[in-house]
C-alpha cells in the first residue's frame with residue numbers, strides 16, 4: 269500500500285473528473301486522477317454540443333483558449349421519414365452572454381485541454397491504467413486499487429461515466445437497466461471548412477446543431493444528430509437500448525441508412541470518415557440517480573445518471589461539469605473539518621439540490637416515460653410529412669380548406685391519441 273494519502277483520488281478523466289480535479293487542485297488539495305484511456309477524452313464520446321454556462325463559471329472566458337469548434341447559432345429539428353423531412357430552423361444572430369453560448373467540440377481535444385488546465389494548478393494524472401477496485405475499511409472508502417497498486421485517499425470521487433462498475437461494487441448504484449439507456453453510434457466526417465459553411469448556411473465560426481426524430485432510429489425511441497465542427501461534421505444516431513432487440517435493423521445499419529437519406533447525403537457528399545465511435549448514454553433522468561455520497565466517496569457526472577435528453581436537445585456535459593465542481597467543493601468543505609464521512613461530505617447533496625442539476629432533472633422527471641411512446645418516433649413524423657405533402661401538392665384537383673386537410677391526417681393518428689400525447693408532452697416539459 270502506498271504511504272501517500274491524497275485528499276482525493278478521482279476515477280475517470282472525463283469532464284466531471286477533470287473539473288473536479290481542477291477545482292480541488294486550485295484550492296491546494298492533493299489530487300490524483302486515474303484514467304484508463306491513454307489520454308483524457310480518448311474513451312469519451314459526445315454528440316457534439318456543450319452548453320457553456322457551467323464551465324464559464326469555473327474558468328471565465330474558457331472558450332477563448334479551449335479547443336472549441338464552432339459557436340452554435342443555428343438550431344434545426346427535423347421530423348424524418350424514409351422519404352421526407354420537415355424541419356424547424358432557427359437562426360440566432362442575437363448577441364449572447366458567455367454563459368448563454370453553446371459550442372460544438374470534439375472530446376479528444378477538449379478533455380485533454382481540460383486535463384492540462386487541472387495539471388497547471390497542481391493536479392496529478394495517471395493515464396492508461398484502470399481502477400480495478402475501491403478499497404474500504406470498516407465500511408468506509410479509503411482508496412483504490414489500480415494496476416495491482418493500492419493507493420490511499422481521504423476521499424474518492426467516482427467520475428467513471430455511464431457504466432459505473434465501481435459504484436455498483438460499493439452498492440451505491442443499482443445495476444443499470446437497458447430501458448434506462450440508449451446506445452449512440454457516431455461518425456466524424458471530414459469536409460473542407462468552406463464546404464461546411466456553404467452546405468449548412470453558416471458564417472465563419474458559426475455552427476449548427478441539428479436533431480432528427482423518426483426514421484434515423486428505425487421509428488424506435490431515439491433519433492439522429494449532426495453537429496458542425498470547423499472542418500468536420502459529427503453525425504450519428506441514438507437508439508433506446510431495450511428497443512434494439514425488437515428492431516429489424518442493426519445500429520450500424522441505422523447509421524448507414526441515415527447517411528444515405530436523400531436529405532442527408534448531399535450534406536456529407538465527398539466527406540472522409542476520420543473517426544467512428546459508439547457509446548451508451550443515460551436516459552432515465554432522475555429515476556436513475558443513485559446514492560450520491562457515502563463515507564469517503566462521491567459519485568458524479570454520467571455515473572450518477574446526470575444526463576437529460578429533452579428531445580430537441582441533449583445535455584450531459586454541462587451537468588457533468590457542474591456536478592464535478594459540486595463534488596470538489598464538498599471535498600474541500602470536508603477537508604476543512606477533517607471529516608470525510610458521509611456527513612462530512614453531505615454538502616455535495618445540498619449543492620446539487622440547489623443547482624440547476626437536480627432542479628432540471630426534477631422538472632423533466634416525466635419525460636423519459638413520455639419518450640417511450642412509439643407514436644412520437646413513428647406516426648407523428650409521418651403525420652407531419654403527410655400534412656406538408658397535402659399542402660404543397662397542387663395537381664389541378666379542387667383544393668380543400670387547410671382545416672380539412674389537417675383533420676384528415678390527424679384522424680389517421682387518432683384525435684384522442686393526439687390530445688392525450690399533447691397533454692402528456694406539454695406537462696412533461
Ligand SMILES: Cc1cc2nc3c(=O)[nH]c(=O)nc-3n(C[C@H](O)[C@H](O)[C@H](O)COP(=O)(O)OP(=O)(O)OC[C@H]3O[C@@H](n4cnc5c(N)ncnc54)[C@H](O)[C@@H]3O)c2cc1C
Pocket residue numbers: 279280281282283284285302303304305308309310311312313314315316317318319397398399400427428429430434451452453454504505506547548549568569570571574575582583584585586588
Ligand atoms: C451519442 C451521444 C451523444 C451525446 N450528445 C451530447 C451533447 O450533444 N451534449 C451534451 O451535453 N451531452 C451529450 N451526451 C452526453 C455526454 O457526452 C455525457 O453526459 C458526458 O460525456 C459525461 O461526462 P462524464 O465525465 O460523466 O463521463 P465520461 O465523459 O464518460 O468520462 C468517464 C471517464 O472515466 C473513465 N473510466 C471509466 N471507468 C474507469 C476505471 N475503472 N478506471 C479509470 N478510468 C475509468 C473513462 O475512460 C472516461 O474517460 C451525449 C452522449 C452520447 C453517447
